[in-house]
Amino acid sequence: MSAVVESRLPRNARTFRLYRSLPRLLKDPIGEIEQIGRLADGDLVRIDFGVFRAHVASHPDHVQRILRDESDNFLRDGTFWRPLHRLFGDSILGEGPDWELSRHSLQPVLTHRHLNVVADRIAGSIDQSIEKLTRTAEAGRPIDARAELGTIINTAVLKVFFGDKISDADNQRLLPAFENIATAIAFRFLLPFLPESMPVPGDRAFKKGVEEMDSVLFSVIEKYRRRPDDGTDFFSALCQTRTAEGGEVTDRWVRDNLVAMFATATETTVSALTWLWPLLDAHPEVAGRLYEEVDRVVGRDRVGPRHLPGLDYTKQVVQELLRLYPVGWLFPRRAVAPAEFDGVRVKAGDTLLISPFLTHRLKAFWPRPLEFDPERFTPGRVTAESRRHRYSYFPFGGGPHQCIGMHIFNLEAELIVAGLLSRFRPVLAGRVPETPRIGATLRPREDVELFLRAV
Numbered sequence: 028m029s030a031v032v033e034s035r036l037p038r039n040a041r042t043f044r045l046y047r048s049l050p051r052l053l054k055d056p057i058g059e060i061e062q063i064g065r066l067a068d069g070d071l072v073r074i075d076f077g078v079f080r081a082h083v084a085s086h087p088d089h090v091q092r093i094l095r096d097e098s099d100n101f102l103r104d105g106t107f108w109r110p111l112h113r114l115f116g117d118s119i120l121g122e123g124p125d126w127e128l129s130r131h132s133l134q135p136v137l138t139h140r141h142l143n144v145v146a147d148r149i150a151g152s153i154d155q156s157i158e159k160l161t162r163t164a165e166a167g168r169p170i171d172a173r174a175e176l177g178t179i180i181n182t183a184v185l186k187v188f189f190g191d192k193i194s195d196a197d198n199q200r201l202l203p204a205f206e207n208i209a210t211a212i213a214f215r216f217l218l219p220f221l222p223e224s225m226p227v228p229g230d231r232a233f234k235k236g237v238e239e240m241d242s243v244l245f246s247v248i249e250k251y252r253r254r255p256d257d258g259t260d261f262f263s264a265l266c267q268t269r270t271a272e273g274g275e276v277t278d279r280w281v282r283d284n285l286v287a288m289f290a291t292a293t294e295t296t297v298s299a300l301t302w303l304w305p306l307l308d309a310h311p312e313v314a315g316r317l318y319e320e321v322d323r324v325v326g327r328d329r330v331g332p333r334h335l336p337g338l339d340y341t342k343q344v345v346q347e348l349l350r351l352y353p354v355g356w357l358f359p360r361r362a363v364a365p366a367e368f369d370g371v372r373v374k375a376g377d378t379l380l381i382s383p384f385l386t387h388r389l390k391a392f393w394p395r396p397l398e399f400d401p402e403r404f405t406p407g408r409v410t411a412e413s414r415r416h417r418y419s420y421f422p423f424g425g426g427p428h429q430c431i432g433m434h435i436f437n438l439e440a441e442l443i444v445a446g447l448l449s450r451f452r453p454v455l456a457g458r459v460p461e462t463p464r465i466g467a468t469l470r471p472r473e474d475v476e477l478f479l480r481a482v
C-alpha cells in the first residue's frame with residue numbers, strides 16, 4: 028500500500044500527509060513524490076510535513092503563472108531555499124538586487140554569440156578527455172560514468188569559464204568537495220524546515236565540503252581579483268561588476284556566485300548525462316539509431332561544433348532524457364500575496380513547490396508518460412506532444428529565473444554523446460534500475476559502470 032495518505036477534504040484542497048510516512052519518504056522520496064503527482068493529476072495539492080505545509084503545483088497553467096506571469100508574487104526565497112542559501116549566499120541563485128546584479132554580470136558569458144567563440148575550445152577539451160579513456164577501454168576495465176563525465180565536463184567548463192585561474196591541483200580539490208556537498212545536502216533539502224540547531228545526517232560532510240571550496244575559491248579571488256583581464260570568463264565578469272551605486276562588489280559576492288556557477292555548470296550536466304546509459308541499455312532501438320547518426324555525421328573525425336547541425340536525433344534523445352529525468356527536479360517559491368489556483372487558496376507566505384519531474388509525467392500532456400521515446404521531439408511531427416503547452420516541458424524553468432546554462436548544456440551534451448559514441452560502444456557493467464536518488468539534483472541511485480568497447 029502507498030505510504031501517501033490522502034485526507035477527506037474536498038478534491039480541490041486535497042492534502043497529502045507526508046509526516047505519517049516520514050521513514051518511507053526518506054527511504055524512497057521519489058516514489059512518494061511520484062505517487063502524489065499521480066493522485067494530484069495536475070491539481071494544486073497540499074503536502075503536510077506536520078510542522079510545515081507546502082503546495083505542489085504541476086499543471087502547466089499553474090506553473091506558467093508562478094514562474095512567469097506572476098513571478099513578482101512568487102519569489103525564490105523562504106524555507107526551502109534555506110539549505111541552498113547556506114551554500115550559495117546572495118548570488119545568482121537568490122532573489123532581489125543581488126540576483127539581478129549577478130544575472131546581469133553572468134548572462135553575457137553564456138549567450139549563443141559568446142559560446143560560438145568558445146565552442147571550439149570546449150570541443151577540443153571534451154575530445155581530449157574522451158581520448159584519455161582509450162587506455163581504460165583497451166584494458167577492459169569499466170569506467171564509473173558519473174566520475175568520468177564529471178572529469179570531462181569539469182575540465183571543459185573550468186578552463187573556459189574560469190580561464191586558467193583554477194589550477195589542476197585546486198580543481199582536484201574542488202570536484203570531490205562539491206560532490207560531497209551535493210549528497211550531504213539531501214537530508215536538509217528534503218526537510219528544510221528542521222532548525223539548523225538540530226543536527227542531521229550529512230551536516231558534518233556539508234560543512235567540510237564548504238570549507239574546502241572556500242579555501243580554494245578565496246585564495247583564487249585574493250590572487251587574481253585585481254589583475255586586469257579580458258572579461259570573457261565568469262571570474263573576470265564577476266570581478267569587473269560594479270554595484271548599482273558604482274562601487275566594488277565584495278569578495279563574498281564573487282565567491283557566492285563562483286560556487287553557484289560551479290554547482291550549476293557541473294552537477295546538473297553530469298547528473299543528466301549519467302542517466303543516458305541505463306536508458307540506452309534498456310532501449311536498444313534508440314541506441315541503434317543514435318549510433319547510426321553519430322557514425323554518419325562524425326565518423327572517425329574528432330567531434331566539433333561543425334557536426335552539431337547534423338545531430339538531430341542526438342538532440343531529440345537529450346530532450347527526452349530531460350523530460351524523464353529533469354535533473355533540476357524541484358524548485359520552490361514563496362507567495363508574497365494570497366492567490367487562487369482553480370479554487371484552491373494559497374495564503375501569503377505559503378510555499379509552492381514546482382517540479383518538472385511531475386509535470387513531465389502528466390498523462391494529459393504526455394501520452395505513455397513513463398516511456399522513453401525520443402520520437403516525441405521529432406521536429407514537425409504533429410501530435411499531442413508537438414502542440415504542447417509551453418509549460419508542459421520546462422527542464423530549464425521559465426520566466427525571469429530561466430536557466431542561463433541551457434545553451435552550454437546542449438552544446439556540451441551533444442559533443443560528449445557524439446564524441447563518446449564515435450569512439451566507443453558503452454556497455455553497462457551491471458543492470459541499473461531506473462531509480463533516482465534525491466539531492467539538490469536528480470541522479471541515479473546506484474553507480475553506473477560502463478565497459479567501453481572500441482568502435
Ligand code: HEM
Binds near residue numbers: 429435
Ligand atoms: C541539464 C542541465 C540543466 C538543467 C536541467 C538546469 C535547470 C535549471 C532550472 C530548472 C533552473 C530554474 C531554477 C528556478 O527557477 O528556481 C535553472 C536556473 C539556473 N541555471 Fe540551470 N540547468 C542546467 C544546466 C545549467 C548549466 C550548465 C549552467 C551554467 C553553466 C546553469 C546555470 C543556471 C543558473 C545560473 C540558474 C539561475 C538563473 C537565475 O535565477 O537567474 N544551468 N537551471
